[in-house]
Amino acid sequence: MSEHIVTSFDDDLREVGKLIREMGGLAGSMVNGATMALLSADIALAHRVVSDDAVMDASQRELDERAISLIARRQPMADDLRAVVGAIRMAGDLERIGDLAKNIAKRVEAIGHDAVPRDLSHSIEAMAGLVLGQVHGVVDVYGERDAEGVALLRDEDERIDVKYTSVFRELLTYMMEDPRNITACTHLLFCAKNLERIGDHVTNIAENAYYVLTGQQLPATRPKSDETAQPAA
Numbered sequence: 394m395s396e397h398i399v400t401s402f403d404d405d406l407r408e409v410g411k412l413i414r415e416m417g418g419l420a421g422s423m424v425n426g427a428t429m430a431l432l433s434a435d436i437a438l439a440h441r442v443v444s445d446d447a448v449m450d451a452s453q454r455e456l457d458e459r460a461i462s463l464i465a466r467r468q469p470m471a472d473d474l475r476a477v478v479g480a481i482r483m484a485g486d487l488e489r490i491g492d493l494a495k496n497i498a499k500r501v502e503a504i505g506h507d508a509v510p511r512d513l514s515h516s517i518e519a520m521a522g523l524v525l526g527q528v529h530g531v532v533d534v535y536g537e538r539d540a541e542g543v544a545l546l547r548d549e550d551e552r553i554d555v556k557y558t559s560v561f562r563e564l565l566t567y568m569m570e571d572p573r574n575i576t577a578c579t580h581l582l583f584c585a586k587n588l589e590r591i592g593d594h595v596t597n598i599a600e601n602a603y604y605v606l607t608g609q610q611l612p613a614t615r616p617k618s619d620e621t622a623q624p625a626a
Contacts, residue, residue, distance in 0.1 A: 408459060409463065410480070410536075417531070419449055420490040421532075423495070426442040431500065439498040445491070486601075496587050497587050516560045517588075520588050523552055524553060531602065550596045553592035
């Protein structure tokens with residue numbers, strides 16, 4: 394993005410970009426904290442993740458206010474307008490990621506003080522690692538203005554979908570094998586779905602980022618491998 398004659402205009406745009414990076418960092422921290430709290434039954438950590446959601450909401454409101462004020466005062470066009478509108482859209486998805494991380498954290502107290510058995514949790518941990526890599530990655534590649542990297546990252550959501558399908562089937566198997574696993578597995582199923590939805594929001598962010606950087610839309614169709622929503626034959 395080129396420099397403007399009015400220096401304060403560039404300052405305004407940089408501040409909007411800084412808020413997006415801060416929200417991305419907080420989103421990653423919340424996803425990581427919620428997963429760690431879930432796997433270790435750390436109720437105190439879960440409470441911190443829940444409280445962080447208020448910070449995320451406040452950040453989104455601040456970004457919206459700054460972006461709307463910038464549009465009203467500067468009347469940006471072309472690349473600048475795409476950057477501002479794209480930031481508003483990306484902030485909405487980051488706020489939803491925070492909500493989903495909060496939902497995972499809320500499950501921790503419902504499961505109780507006992508850590509989830511390792512044989513039930515290792516797949517969730519692996520899935521969370523994929524999701525966390527996506528959350529951090531999309532903010533990084535956007536900050537580097539790497540349009541190709543954004544496009545590649547968007548397509549990697551298929552790996553999360555595949556992992557979710559595997560986790561879904563694995564947890565159902567544990568439930569059928571031992572009814573004592575039903576309560577914990579039910580909570581873990583909800584957590585896995587929240588992680589899968591976080592991946593979808595990262596995809597939305599990547600699509601908006603690509604449009605901001607190039608002025609072009611990524612193809613509407615992309616790989617989608619969540620088989621849990623497909624009807625049985």
